[in-house]
Amino acid sequence: MQAQAAPPPPDAPAQAGRPGTYVRGTETVDAILKAALRVLINEGAGAFTIRRIAAECGMKVGNVSYHFPRKELLIQVLLDDLFESYDKLLDDQVRQPDLSTQDRLRLVIEICLEDIARMRTTRLFTELWALANHNPFIADRVRAFYQRVHDVIAEYVAALNPALPADDVRTVAIFISASMEGTTPFAGHLKPWADRMPALIRIATSHLVRLAQTITSEEVHGLSGTM
Incomplete structure (x- = not known):
C-alpha cells in the first residue's frame, strides 16, 4: 500500500x-x-x-x-511585496499633480537614500546580494526588482531630457540607481560613514537631477569632444 x-x-x-x-x-x-x-x-x-x-x-x-x-520562492514574494510597498509610497508622496517632474525625481532619490540609511534596508539588500551571488534564480529575481526601480527613474529622466534616446535614458536611470545603491556599504545603517548620509542626500538630489536634465547622448557614448 x-x-x-x-x-x-x-x-x-x-x-x-x-x-x-x-x-x-x-x-x-x-x-x-x-x-x-x-x-x-x-x-x-x-x-x-x-x-x-x-x-x-x-x-x-x-x-x-x-x-x-524552496527558499527562492520566499525571496520572490518578499521582493514583490517590497516593490508594492515602495510603489504605494511613490503614489502617496511622489505622484502628486502639484509636483514638477524635477521635484518628483528629487523626491525619489531622497526617499531611496533615506531608506538605505535604515537598518532594515541596509541589512536586507546586502543579504539579498549575497544570496544572488550564488543562486541564479535569486539573482534573476533581484535583477527584476531593480528593473522595476529603473523603470520608475527612467520615466522621469525621459520627461526631463526628451532629446535623449530611450536606450540612453535607460543607461542614465541605471547610473542613478547604482549611485544610490552604492552608498549602502559606506553610509548605510552603522556603516563607517553613516553620519555623512544627509550630505550625500543633498549632493545626490542636486547633481543627479541636474545630470538627468543635461546629459547628452554624446556624453553617454563618450563621443563628446572627439575629433
Missing part, C-alpha cells in the same frame, strides 16, 4: 493544485513571510533556510514547505 500524503495545513487554499501555492493574507503565509524577513535581516543569508524560518515562526517544516517548498 502507498503511504498517504500528509494533510495540508488548516488554512491552506482550497483545492490547491500543488505544494508551493499560497494565498496572500492567510494567517500562515503572513507569519511565514514575516519570519523569513526577520531571519534574513537579523541572521543573514547563511541562516536563510526553510528549517530556520519554520523555527522562527513556530511551525513545522512541512507546514512552511507546503506553501514555499
Whole structure:
C-alpha cells in the first residue's frame, strides 16, 4: 500500500493544485513571510533556510514547505511585496499633480537614500546580494526588482531630457540607481560613514537631477569632444 500524503495545513487554499501555492493574507503565509524577513535581516543569508524560518515562526517544516517548498520562492514574494510597498509610497508622496517632474525625481532619490540609511534596508539588500551571488534564480529575481526601480527613474529622466534616446535614458536611470545603491556599504545603517548620509542626500538630489536634465547622448557614448 502507498503511504498517504500528509494533510495540508488548516488554512491552506482550497483545492490547491500543488505544494508551493499560497494565498496572500492567510494567517500562515503572513507569519511565514514575516519570519523569513526577520531571519534574513537579523541572521543573514547563511541562516536563510526553510528549517530556520519554520523555527522562527513556530511551525513545522512541512507546514512552511507546503506553501514555499524552496527558499527562492520566499525571496520572490518578499521582493514583490517590497516593490508594492515602495510603489504605494511613490503614489502617496511622489505622484502628486502639484509636483514638477524635477521635484518628483528629487523626491525619489531622497526617499531611496533615506531608506538605505535604515537598518532594515541596509541589512536586507546586502543579504539579498549575497544570496544572488550564488543562486541564479535569486539573482534573476533581484535583477527584476531593480528593473522595476529603473523603470520608475527612467520615466522621469525621459520627461526631463526628451532629446535623449530611450536606450540612453535607460543607461542614465541605471547610473542613478547604482549611485544610490552604492552608498549602502559606506553610509548605510552603522556603516563607517553613516553620519555623512544627509550630505550625500543633498549632493545626490542636486547633481543627479541636474545630470538627468543635461546629459547628452554624446556624453553617454563618450563621443563628446572627439575629433
